Amino acid sequence: MPQTFAITLLPTTTTLTIGPDRKAYVGHTVTFAVTVTASDGVALTGTWTVWDGGSCGAGTSFGPVPLDGAKAVFQTKFPSPSRKSYVACFTPSATSGGTYAASSSAPQTYAITASKKG
Numbered sequence: 001m002p003q004t005f006a007i008t009l010l011p012t013t014t015t016l017t018i019g020p021d022r023k024a025y026v027g028h029t030v031t032f033a034v035t036v037t038a039s040d041g042v043a044l045t046g047t048w049t050v051w052d053g054g055s056c057g058a059g060t061s062f063g064p065v066p067l068d069g070a071k072a073v074f075q076t077k078f079p080s081p082s083r084k085s086y087v088a089c090f091t092p093s094a095t096s097g098g099t100y101a102a103s104s105s106a107p108q109t110y111a112i113t114a115s116k117k118g
Contacts, residue, residue, distance in 0.1 A: 009101035011039045014048065016088035016105035023111040026081060030112070032074045034088045036067060038100055043070045046093040046100075050074065054085035054107045064091070078112040085109050 017033040024030045034048045047066050053059025065072045067090075088105040 007098070010099055012044060012090060012092070012100050012103040013037050013039075014088050014090045014103045014105045016050070016086065016108060018086060018108055018110050023113055024078070025113055025115050026079065027077055027115060029075050029077055030110075032062065032076075032086070032088070034065075034067075034072050034074075034090070034105070036070050036090045036103070038070075042100075044090075044092060044100060045095055046091050048072055048088050048090050050086055050088050052084040052086055055087055056089035056104050059084070081112050081114050083109065083111045 013036070015035045019031045019033070032050050036044050036046070036048065038044050045067060047064035049061045049063035049065070051057065051059050051061050062074055062076065065074050085107045087107045090103050092100040092102060
């Protein structure tokens with residue numbers, strides 16, 4: 001009779017940093033930086049996607065962007081004002097051997113405001 005084994009995936013932690021700090025102006029560059037760490041310290045491979053609806057799969061996405069040494073950076077410019085809640089979602093690669101769990105960052109609210117007058 002075949003045996004069934006439970007596989008426990010190792011936890012990962014995803015951190016999202018958005019800059020410049022707190023807000024940007026329409027047409028200015030916004031940087032989304034993601035770091036993913038594994039509980040056992042291994043440099044992970046895989047991709048991350050940033051969603052603007054506050055949770056993975058919600059709203060519009062940027063990505064997927066491949067990790068390079070457990071880090072990745074994406075830059076963009078926004079054409080109009082907005083205020084959204086961004087979250088980074090990590091998907092481990094097949095080369096991870098099915099060892100690591102997917103993870104997501106805490107949501108961050110970020111504002112794009114109208115250009116400065118002057």
